[in-house]
Amino acid sequence: MSTATEPVPGTSDIWSPEVLDWCALEAKAREVFSLYGYSELRTPVFERTDVFVRSLGDETDVVKKEMYTFEDRGGRSLTLRPEGTAGVMRAMAASGLAEGDERRVFYMGPMFRGERPAAGRRRQFHQVGGEAVGRCAPAADVECIAMLMHYLEAIGVSGGKLLLNTRGVAEDREGVAVALRTHFESHVAGMCEDCRRRFTANVWRILDCKNPDCQEHILAAPHMVDLLGDSSRAFFKAVCQGLEKLGLAHEIAPRLVRGLDYYVHTVFEVTHHGLGAQDAIAGGGRYAITVPGSSHPIAGVGFAAGMERLLMARESLGIKTGAVAATDVYVASLGEAMVNDGVLLASTLRRQGIRVMAETTGRSIKAQMRTANKLGAGIVLLLGEQEKAKGVVTGKTMATGEQQEVPLTELASWVKARLPQG
RNA sequence: GUGGGUGUAGCUCAGUUGGUUAGAGCGGAUGGCUGUGGCCCAUCAGGUCGCGGGUUCGAGCCCCGUCACUCACCCCA
Numbered sequence A: 001m002s003t004a005t006e007p008v009p010g011t012s013d014i015w016s017p018e019v020l021d022w023c024a025l026e027a028k029a030r031e032v033f034s035l036y037g038y039s040e041l042r043t044p045v046f047e048r049t050d051v052f053v054r055s056l057g058d059e060t061d062v063v064k065k066e067m068y069t070f071e072d073r074g075g076r077s078l079t080l081r082p083e084g085t086a087g088v089m090r091a092m093a094a095s096g097l098a099e100g101d102e103r104r105v106f107y108m109g110p111m112f113r114g115e116r117p118a119a120g121r122r123r124q125f126h127q128v129g130g131e132a133v134g135r136c137a138p139a140a141d142v143e144c145i146a147m148l149m150h151y152l153e154a155i156g157v158s159g160g161k162l163l164l165n166t167r168g169v170a171e172d173r174e175g176v177a178v179a180l181r182t183h184f185e186s187h188v189a190g191m192c193e194d195c196r197r198r199f200t201a202n203v204w205r206i207l208d209c210k211n212p213d214c215q216e217h218i219l220a221a222p223h224m225v226d227l228l229g230d231s232s233r234a235f236f237k238a239v240c241q242g243l244e245k246l247g248l249a250h251e252i253a254p255r256l257v258r259g260l261d262y263y264v265h266t267v268f269e270v271t272h273h274g275l276g277a278q279d280a281i282a283g284g285g286r287y288a289i290t291v292p293g294s295s296h297p298i299a300g301v302g303f304a305a306g307m308e309r310l311l312m313a314r315e316s317l318g319i320k321t322g323a324v325a326a327t328d329v330y331v332a333s334l335g336e337a338m339v340n341d342g343v344l345l346a347s348t349l350r351r352q353g354i355r356v357m358a359e360t361t362g363r364s365i366k367a368q369m370r371t372a373n374k375l376g377a378g379i380v381l382l383l384g385e386q387e388k389a390k391g392v393v394t395g396k397t398m399a400t401g402e403q404q405e406v407p408l409t410e411l412a413s414w415v416k417a418r419l420p421q422g
Numbered sequence B: 001g002u003g004g005g006u007g008u009a010g011c012u013c014a015g016u017u018g019g020u021u022a023g024a025g026c027g028g029a030u031g032g033c034u035g036u037g038g039c040c041c042a043u044c045a046g047g048u049c050g051c052g053g054g055u056u057c058g059a060g061c062c063c064c065g066u067c068a069c070u071c072a073c074c075c076c077a
Helices: A018-035 A049-056 A061-066 A085-094 A138-154 A170-185 A193-201 A203-208 A212-219 A230-245 A307-316 A336-350 A365-375 A385-390 A408-418
Strands: A046-048 A068-071 A077-080 A103-112 A124-133 A161-166 A263-271 A280-289 A298-306 A329-333 A356-358 A379-383 A392-397 A403-407
Touching: A018 A103, A018 A124, A018 A138, A018 A307, A046 A049, A046 A085, A049 A061, A049 A077, A049 A085, A085 A103, A085 A124, A085 A280, A085 A298, A124 A138, A124 A307, A138 A230, A138 A263, A138 A280, A138 A298, A161 A230, A170 A193, A170 A203, A193 A203, A203 A212, A230 A263, A263 A298, A280 A307, A298 A307, A329 A336, A329 A365, A336 A356, A336 A379, A336 A385, A336 A408, A365 A379, A379 A385, A379 A408, A385 A392, A392 A408, A403 A408
Parallel strands: A329 A356, A329 A379
Antiparallel strands: A046 A077, A068 A077, A103 A124, A124 A298, A161 A263, A263 A280, A280 A298, A379 A392, A392 A403
């Protein structure tokens, strides 16, 4: 409510039980990705700025206006990672990736972009992604996409639409650019300001423009696939065939180019209805990235999925992790003098693997019972002067209301026998 | 960065054409005779009406600014 206690715009506090949904996404990621030979990699949350500028391309929106960049005390320019791939490639180069070596890693964690927040868009958001480097082959792309679709299925996100396109090999790009410029040359004057700039800076991106004034010319533009050389076309065709072989439905999206410059060949996106205007839940493609300080480009294919959006998709499908009771057992201490005995009792039971909360103030028994009920405790253990004198506690099963005196020596097994899972 | 919507109790929201002590539901605390939860009843706590100016005899209601949230554009996860 108060401005001072509000988290910074575009960031948020994630409380239980929502955290349980996050844990479920993370657990499934580790489970599914390991089936494909991927291992987890944790890279720093910030990198030297040029790691991103060089990898993503300095004409991209991310680099131009969305990065959180700052100087450290030594005057180095550092940047909070706006995506995961660049850092992963830097780590690959740092660890010494041998020629011909193949590596598969996955990651998950926060990313940062200084954009205006909206539905499904935060300044700190979270991605789970995977990268397979060292092989440039259509089957590698197919497997990467297959793994992503497998993951979506595993977390219950059905109904996603896979969009596919190709950007071809680097050698073809100049030819494509020339063809696109030729097409747009006569129309560019009547197009939007961004497109006029893109025309000289990065023609490809014109295809991405959503401005209605530009649509007519964009729709008339030649399709990417038709402008590419034979080898690029063959690669793309092989990817499509591979997906068909696995029964993975996909739709060719001729104008899908994606926002980052490092992509070559295959690019893809998975969209999902019912998320609001930001309907992409995952995206990726094949890339060739030369990290600063390294002479060879690293070839790979990867994807990233937005965890917030996966959660939104799941919610729109009615999937929700149920709230879990805060505790199984509540120790009610009758009177302040009994509190320490109650705390000791709780401590003992926890060593037996039982979830216990103990009264700390010795309020009225009524108040304690209300608390126990609210916490969802299945069992309440009452500890008063009477019980202490006899070496027992009064155990009450909340669902039935029945209660009995239980000797301390038998307490752990008595409780365990009455817990949900035994 | 641009535009729209919103901002009243911990939460969800009422609040009449500006009018005096700002309300409800939920939640919370306590109690309903000796040491017992849920249902019910009662009492209590809790609000600088986002913040700052202005208009007015008088502002939660009107005006301006500002901050925040939210949605959309741009772009993407």
